[in-house]
Amino acid sequence: MDAGIEIQLIAALTAAGCAIPGSFLVLRRMSMTADSITHTILLGIVLAFFVTNDLSSPFLIIGAALTGPVTVWLTELIVKTRLLSEDSATGIVFPLLFSIAVILITRYAGSAHLDTDSVLLGELAFAPFDRMIIFGTDIGAKGVYLSGGLLLLNILLTVLFFKELKIVSFDPVIAAVMGFSPTLINYGLMTMASLTAVGAFEAVGSVLVTAFMTAPPAAAYLLTHDLKKLLIISCSIGGASGILGYNTAMLLDVSIAGCMAVWTGLFFMAAFVYSVVRKKRGAAAKC
Amino acid sequence: MNIFELLCDHTVLVVVFGSALLGMVSGLLGTFSVLRRQSLLGDGVSHAALPGVAAAFLLTGTKDSGTLLLGALLSGLTAAGLIFSSVKKSKVKFDAALATVMSSFFGLGTVLLTCAQKLPNATQAGLHSFIYGQASSMLERDALVTIICGGAILAVVLLLWKEIKVFVFDRDFALQLGIPCGRINLILSFLTVLGVIIGIQTVGVVLMSAMLIAPAAAARQWCDKLWLMAALSALFGGISGAAGAFAGALAPGIPTGPSIVIAASALAVFSLLFAPKRGVLYRIYLRHKAMKKEESYGCGN
Numbered sequence: 001m002d003a004g005i006e007i008q009l010i011a012a013l014t015a016a017g018c019a020i021p022g023s024f025l026v027l028r029r030m031s032m033t034a035d036s037i038t039h040t041i042l043l044g045i046v047l048a049f050f051v052t053n054d055l056s057s058p059f060l061i062i063g064a065a066l067t068g069p070v071t072v073w074l075t076e077l078i079v080k081t082r083l084l085s086e087d088s089a090t091g092i093v094f095p096l097l098f099s100i101a102v103i104l105i106t107r108y109a110g111s112a113h114l115d116t117d118s119v120l121l122g123e124l125a126f127a128p129f130d131r132m133i134i135f136g137t138d139i140g141a142k143g144v145y146l147s148g149g150l151l152l153l154n155i156l157l158t159v160l161f162f163k164e165l166k167i168v169s170f171d172p173v174i175a176a177v178m179g180f181s182p183t184l185i186n187y188g189l190m191t192m193a194s195l196t197a198v199g200a201f202e203a204v205g206s207v208l209v210t211a212f213m214t215a216p217p218a219a220a221y222l223l224t225h226d227l228k229k230l231l232i233i234s235c236s237i238g239g240a241s242g243i244l245g246y247n248t249a250m251l252l253d254v255s256i257a258g259c260m261a262v263w264t265g266l267f268f269m270a271a272f273v274y275s276v277v278r279k280k281r282g283a284a285a286k287c
Numbered sequence: 288m289n290i291f292e293l294l295c296d297h298t299v300l301v302v303v304f305g306s307a308l309l310g311m312v313s314g315l316l317g318t319f320s321v322l323r324r325q326s327l328l329g330d331g332v333s334h335a336a337l338p339g340v341a342a343a344f345l346l347t348g349t350k351d352s353g354t355l356l357l358g359a360l361l362s363g364l365t366a367a368g369l370i371f372s373s374v375k376k377s378k379v380k381f382d383a384a385l386a387t388v389m390s391s392f393f394g395l396g397t398v399l400l401t402c403a404q405k406l407p408n409a410t411q412a413g414l415h416s417f418i419y420g421q422a423s424s425m426l427e428r429d430a431l432v433t434i435i436c437g438g439a440i441l442a443v444v445l446l447l448w449k450e451i452k453v454f455v456f457d458r459d460f461a462l463q464l465g466i467p468c469g470r471i472n473l474i475l476s477f478l479t480v481l482g483v484i485i486g487i488q489t490v491g492v493v494l495m496s497a498m499l500i501a502p503a504a505a506a507r508q509w510c511d512k513l514w515l516m517a518a519l520s521a522l523f524g525g526i527s528g529a530a531g532a533f534a535g536a537l538a539p540g541i542p543t544g545p546s547i548v549i550a551a552s553a554l555a556v557f558s559l560l561f562a563p564k565r566g567v568l569y570r571i572y573l574r575h576k577a578m579k580k581e582e583s584y585g586c587g588n
Contacts, residue, residue, distance in 0.1 A: 026382075030382065031387075032382050035327075039493070078559065081567055083507075083508060083559055083566075083567075084507070087324055088321050088503075088504050091329075091330060091501075092501050092552055092555055095493075095494045095496060095497030096497065096552035098545075099497075099545035099549050100545075102542060102544075103542065106540060107541065205397075210386055210389075210390040214390065215387040217383070218383040218387045222377055222378065222379060249398075252398075255397045255398050255401040257394065257397065258394040258395065258398035258401065260394065261393065261395070265388070265391020266391075268388075268391070272377055272379070276377060279377075
């Protein structure tokens, strides 16, 4: 497969995969939790790296994926004391964990192939060099399988737990009364979000994962009232941003991940303008 | 180098003084952000400043901190404007608008940074320090910028103290009194953006939000008066700024920005646990006392 097509495939699959947990986060007004998780997975990666000493170890991904729920748990611990509001608690927990991670990296992992730049910004252009080899045959870039697998896992879990996710997102009280545990679903969702973020950070970097998690769902939220449609539109916007971002980046010879994030922002702005115009027209029609 | 020598070193003193000053300014501004429950706005604005920094560099070709900060200010204000107008004019919630605008601006920033990297001369080398901050490279001029901006912020806050106070605690009441809430909101947001922008060079765009939130969150636990909270928050911010800068100077491998953030967060966690009347431990003590009282009543019956 051509390297360019592989990169586009990885970009589109990653962005679409991020949009699924992102949709639920946006609906539950937890978009900043996505930002928080994408920063704290760095600490998980660093700690797991100290244990395994191997950057490609699967334990690294597991360790990093666990940091998502841990972050949310720490934040909720502070919120539960009722001494701080949720936004302040989020704003204390994630910079602290991220700072610890940065200090650990600069102090102890300086020689290893692990630096804050690659985590924060990512580098999609190198993804095709990492090949997936089974029984000696090259079957494509590893990133394609990783991002595709995560997308499939996200779709599978959403289809399986659609009812639960829907009711917990829109009315947690009713959900609790009906016997669905909002806490369990909540932590499940956080684990998924952080697993997806870990899978994506290598390609696009942690800050831009936030863009893929929140911008497409926020745009879709302006266009539809239906949860299923919202999920489909977000995935499509994510995928389209991935492909458009790659081509723009190639045209201008700049950062691929950056261009993808800019495209998600442009889609959001377009949806915003559309919704404002529609509202005005609606108001005019009523007069 | 021992501590005494460090205290006499001019460069180190400038860095410590500058970081302490930045901590104080962001502590003061953080008070209002935390009380208004918009603490994460600082996070958004600081990420959104990146394209401004890169664009200012690309357009002017200089790395003069005044020019770069002006660019940062403009893009930070644009982002804040986009966030507020999209919340006002559509059904998008504040958190979603914030996360979307901030991350796409950051994306634009990385795009422009890669443009800057392609320039033939090597002058762009220091731009990356805006992402993580680099207090140890602070010069007297940077400290001067901080003093001027910090003084201006303090002056505006003192001048509008009464209005800000009413606005922060009871917006409806403020409207009834005829205070122009829209304008106060605009001024406060502008001050926050300004404070964030001057702080970026020290702690970087990623960690700037902690400098707003942590000192204010710590100060909130110790008092119930706004002026006291603002003063304490500025003090805590100053202490963590100085402590973090010192740690960076003592052990050269330690990045200054993250150590400042860790100092501020440690203060916040300490306050949450140990503050009298509000802290977690005090409440556990109260509960314990109440249970004992109940037990003794139980024995009486």
